[in-house]
Amino acid sequence: MLGLPDSITVALFDLDGVLTETAVLHRKAWKKAFDAFLAARAGGADHADFVEFTDQDYLDYVDGRPREDGVRAFLASRGIDDVDPQTVTAIGNGKNDMFLVSLAEDGGQAYPGSVRYLEAARDAGLRIAVVTSSKNGAAVLDAADLSKFVEVRVDGLDIVSKGLNGKPAPDSFLLGAEQMGVRPAAAAVFEDALSGIQAGAAGAFGYVVGVDRVGGGQAEAMRAAGADIVVTDLDELLPA
Numbered sequence: 253m254l255g256l257p258d259s260i261t262v263a264l265f266d267l268d269g270v271l272t273e274t275a276v277l278h279r280k281a282w283k284k285a286f287d288a289f290l291a292a293r294a295g296g297a298d299h300a301d302f303v304e305f306t307d308q309d310y311l312d313y314v315d316g317r318p319r320e321d322g323v324r325a326f327l328a329s330r331g332i333d334d335v336d337p338q339t340v341t342a343i344g345n346g347k348n349d350m351f352l353v354s355l356a357e358d359g360g361q362a363y364p365g366s367v368r369y370l371e372a373a374r375d376a377g378l379r380i381a382v383v384t385s386s387k388n389g390a391a392v393l394d395a396a397d398l399s400k401f402v403e404v405r406v407d408g409l410d411i412v413s414k415g416l417n418g419k420p421a422p423d424s425f426l427l428g429a430e431q432m433g434v435r436p437a438a439a440a441v442f443e444d445a446l447s448g449i450q451a452g453a454a455g456a457f458g459y460v461v462g463v464d465r466v467g468g469g470q471a472e473a474m475r476a477a478g479a480d481i482v483v484t485d486l487d488e489l490l491p492a
């Protein structure tokens with residue numbers, strides 16, 4: 253059904269970058285927050301020691317992970333290990349303030365192909381859940397007018413309140429399947445982040461769909477991380 257094995261009855265969609273274009277807003281807000289931190293640490297953005305946060309840094313260390321996990325993973329990648337927990341929180345909060353401003357301006361656009369897929373899923377009886385690391389999951393779904401499709405939502409607030417490990421651990425997707433009342437083998441994971449694809453592979457879900465929004469070597473990296481199929485838009489899975 254809809255490009256998935258017949259054994260699949262539930263779709264577990266990541267949100268930012270799979271259903272909505274908000275991954276771009278997250279990436280831009282993270283760049284501003286990390287560049288400000290790195291510049292202050294180097295003694296200025298024009299200092300030779302300042303090395304900016306790149307799009308590849310976002311994909312490798314931040315994309316798909318809960319907020320503070322992303323901060324810690326990126327800082328560790330730069331060998332920065334002397335930052336206290338308050339600073340980690342402050343970097344994440346600063347980024348969130350900027351993200352919320354851009355979400356209010358931008359409105360949280362849904363990908364048209366994803367809306368077509370959600371409509372087809374609803375019509376075909378494929379049940380729909382959203383599993384996102386973001387604490388802004390409800391706001392983004394509402395802004396993009398997608399809440400009406402969603403039976404169950406697991407978000408960054410649930411990850412904190414239930415003490416779950418964030419992606420690349422499978423916990424949040426496993427909770428999504430549990431709340432939908434199915435075994436992981438009956439659920440498909442849809443992800444644009446390598447951390448999320450790793451989570452899908454680690455949880456032994458029935459099918460893992462990689463959604464490549466960036467190109468370059470990303471599709472290959474997704475297959476290596478455990479994607480069963482890689483598409484550039486969800487409507488590639490719909491009948492022509």
Ligand SMILES: O=P(O)(O)OC[C@H]1O[C@@H](O)[C@H](O)[C@@H](O)[C@@H]1O
Pocket residue numbers: 267268275278279314315316317318319322348384385386387388408445
């Ligand atoms: O800071 P938030 O809104 O809780 O989001 C955490 C993460 O949520 C993920 O969905 C995004 O891919 C990341 O870019 C983001 O950092």
